[in-house]
Amino acid sequence: MPTRKSTRRSKTYHHGNLEHALVDAVSEMISERGNWDCSMRDIARRVGVSHNAAYSHFPDKTALLAAVAERAFEALRSATAEAAAAYPDDPEEQFLAIGMAYVKFGCDRPAHFRLMFGPLFADGDWASMKAAGQAAFDELRTVLKRCAAAGLLPESRIEELAISAWAFVHGLTTLAVDGRAEPFVRDAKTIMQAVRIGSYSMLGGFNDPRVSAPRTKFSVGQAVEHER
Amino acid sequence: MPTRKSTRRSKTYHHGNLEHALVDAVSEMISERGNWDCSMRDIARRVGVSHNAAYSHFPDKTALLAAVAERAFEALRSATAEAAAAYPDDPEEQFLAIGMAYVKFGCDRPAHFRLMFGPLFADGDWASMKAAGQAAFDELRTVLKRCAAAGLLPESRIEELAISAWAFVHGLTTLAVDGRAEPFVRDAKTIMQAVRIGSYSMLGGFNDPRVSAPRTKFSVGQAVEHER
DNA sequence: ACCTGAACACCGTTCAAGT
DNA sequence: ACCTGAACACCGTTCAAGT
Numbered sequence: 001m002p003t004r005k006s007t008r009r010s011k012t013y014h015h016g017n018l019e020h021a022l023v024d025a026v027s028e029m030i031s032e033r034g035n036w037d038c039s040m041r042d043i044a045r046r047v048g049v050s051h052n053a054a055y056s057h058f059p060d061k062t063a064l065l066a067a068v069a070e071r072a073f074e075a076l077r078s079a080t081a082e083a084a085a086a087y088p089d090d091p092e093e094q095f096l097a098i099g100m101a102y103v104k105f106g107c108d109r110p111a112h113f114r115l116m117f118g119p120l121f122a123d124g125d126w127a128s129m130k131a132a133g134q135a136a137f138d139e140l141r142t143v144l145k146r147c148a149a150a151g152l153l154p155e156s157r158i159e160e161l162a163i164s165a166w167a168f169v170h171g172l173t174t175l176a177v178d179g180r181a182e183p184f185v186r187d188a189k190t191i192m193q194a195v196r197i198g199s200y201s202m203l204g205g206f207n208d209p210r211v212s213a214p215r216t217k218f219s220v221g222q223a224v225e226h227e228r
Numbered sequence: 229m230p231t232r233k234s235t236r237r238s239k240t241y242h243h244g245n246l247e248h249a250l251v252d253a254v255s256e257m258i259s260e261r262g263n264w265d266c267s268m269r270d271i272a273r274r275v276g277v278s279h280n281a282a283y284s285h286f287p288d289k290t291a292l293l294a295a296v297a298e299r300a301f302e303a304l305r306s307a308t309a310e311a312a313a314a315y316p317d318d319p320e321e322q323f324l325a326i327g328m329a330y331v332k333f334g335c336d337r338p339a340h341f342r343l344m345f346g347p348l349f350a351d352g353d354w355a356s357m358k359a360a361g362q363a364a365f366d367e368l369r370t371v372l373k374r375c376a377a378a379g380l381l382p383e384s385r386i387e388e389l390a391i392s393a394w395a396f397v398h399g400l401t402t403l404a405v406d407g408r409a410e411p412f413v414r415d416a417k418t419i420m421q422a423v424r425i426g427s428y429s430m431l432g433g434f435n436d437p438r439v440s441a442p443r444t445k446f447s448v449g450q451a452v453e454h455e456r
Numbered sequence: 457a458c459c460t461g462a463a464c465a466c467c468g469t470t471c472a473a474g475t
Numbered sequence: 476a477c478c479t480g481a482a483c484a485c486c487g488t489t490c491a492a493g494t
Contacts, residue, residue, distance in 0.1 A: 018477085018478090034350075035347055035350065035351075036347075039466080039467060039468080040467080040468065040469085041466085041467075041468090049478075049479095050478065050479050050480075051468095051479095051480095052468090052469075052470085052478085052479075052480090053477080053478055053479075055468095055469075055470085055478095056476080056477050056478065057477090060468080060469075061468065061469090114347045114350075117402065117406060117408065118346075118347065119263055119264075119342045119346065119406070121406075122262075122263065122342075122405075122406055122407070123262075123263075130408075133408060157425065159412050160412065160421070160422060160425045161425065161429065162412075163400070163403075163409055163412050163413060163422050163426075164396065164400075164422060164425055164426035164429060166399070166403070167395075167396050167397075167399035167400035167402075167403055167409075167422070167426065168392065168395050168396045168399055168426070169395075169399070170399035170402065170403060171394070171395035171396055171397070171398035171399025171400070171402065172391070172392075172395035172399070174345065174395075174398065174399065174402060175345075175391075175394070175395055175398060178345060178347070178349075178350055179350070180345065180358075180361060181391055181395075184387050184388065184390075184391050185391060193388070194388060194391050194392060194395070197385065197388045197389065197392055197439055198391075198392035198395065198396070198430075200433060200436050200438040200439050201389065201392060201429075201430045201433035201434055201436060201439050202426075202429045202430060202433055203433060203436070204432060204433025204434070204435070204436025204438070204439065205428060205429035205430055205431060205432025205433030205434070205436075206429055206432070206433070207432070208428050208429060208431070208432025208433075210428040210432070211425055211428050211429050211432065246458085246459090267485080267486060267487080268486080268487065268488085269485085269486075269487090277459075277460095278459065278460050278461075279460090279461095279487095280459085280460075280461090280487090280488075280489085281458080281459055281460075283459095283487095283488075283489085284457080284458050284459065285458090288487080288488075289487065289488090457494100458493105458494085459492105459493085459494085460491105460492080460493075460494100461490105461491095461492085461493100462489105462490090462491090462492100463488105463489085463490085463491105464487105464488085464489080464490105465486100465487095465488090465489105466485100466486075466487085466488105467484100467485075467486065467487100468483105468484095468485085468486100469482105469483085469484090469485105470481105470482085470483080470484105471480105471481090471482085471483105472479105472480095472481090472482105473478105473479080473480085473481100474477105474478085474479075474480100475476100475477085475478085475479100
């Protein structure tokens with residue numbers, strides 16, 4: 001037995017596991033705490049490694065958190081895709097289901113949701129993480145294309161309507177997660193009802209003639225003109 | 229001349245100005261930097277006071293930032309109220325104007341907007357700051373009441389529709405400020421167009437019969453039921 | 457009552473050194 | 476190539492002391 005056991009155990013993370021283990025640890029920690037305010041030293045302690053070992057795999061703390069956010073975006077994408085897949089022949093139900101899945105994701109994982117859309121990645125490009133976010137958004141876009149094909153809304157405005165619908169569920173989740181939507185949105189039932197009402201409201205209004213030709217009325221835009 | 233001048237100048241902040249000066253300094257700093265990642269020591273340096281003087285007026289850093297957020301909420305409230313006041317006889321235009329003012333506020337002061345709705349105040353109560361937030365929301369509620377009086381939407385659903393509309397403009401602002409709404413929302417013109425389209429879509433759909441009786445269709449809610 | 461200087465525990469990051 | 480120990484500059488907060 002020439003192999004030294006001490007060397008053996010200490011090499012557990014020498015085969016590429018540490019990167020994965022770090023992302024796992026952070027993901028668990030922010031779930032437990034409810035916020036992403038954990039230190040590199042805490043993370044390292046949890047994984048059982050020295051406090052600066054992470055710098056062999058990530059250039060800085062933000063990069064590690066970006067990896068966590070990227071994986072969370074993938075989970076969001078599959079959650080919404082799965083919800084839509086439950087109604088293969090009914091695009092309107094798909095539209096409702098995808099919105100509800102989005103809100104549910106945020107309410108179930110508030111700390112992840114805040115991290116994903118938080119101010120941390122406002123600077124820098126973080127291309128692959130933002131691509132994962134766009135992939136999640138594409139699920140909604142696809143459903144709206146099916147809605148358009150079914151005559152529920154005009155083809156020419158799919159992009160704008162996708163943004164509107166996304167903004168609605170995103171804003172609702174944000175407000176709910178931060179406790180700003182009270183007193184009306186108090187629990188799971190009321191927030192899902194809000195999704196339903198907002199979604200029906202939008203679906204009912206997509207064929208409003210002003211949606212397809214919004215430029216005809218520009219007075220307000222001048223009144224509160226935006227300079228940037 | 230018995231008064232000692234050195235004492236005189238050093239007492240400038242002894243008459244209650246420091247609290248105000250601190251809030252001013254932080255507000256300016258986050259505007260300049262684009263984020264609220266400034267240290268107590270930086271703030272104190274800017275005001276010209278020792279690095280821990282702020283603790284005579286605020287129990288901790290979060291409390292100081294909450295005071296900044298509270299003042300920003302008051303600014304948001306007057307911005308939206310002013311926008312609505314421009315159309316005293318047209319509730320539909322008021323609805324559009326208030327949404328645009330909200331989005332404009334966030335795009336003009338992204339760091340303030342992120343602070344106001346950020347994760348910092350998720351724990352604790354921060355009653356007076358959150359009350360200022362509710363006051364801003366009340367402006368929208370008031371406009372929707374006028375819309376209901378004009379027959380644009382059912383009286384019984386004002387509360388839910390207010391939440392929906394707020395979620396929409398809030399989500400749009402958040403996505404725009406964090407650069408997530410691209411490629412469609414790129415600049416001031418396209419984002420205001422998105423507000424317009426979303427608002428018309430909601431207005432057009434508020435009278436959809438399903439908005440007033442959303443409970444008749446509950447299949448989706450069961451499929452993605454929310455446990456919390 | 458309001459502010460200061462020194463101190464404490466903690467943080468993200470760097471770097472030379474070990475295997 | 477991957478990890479460690481020591482070190483650096485910085486941070487929020489506390490506290491005894493000054494006026």
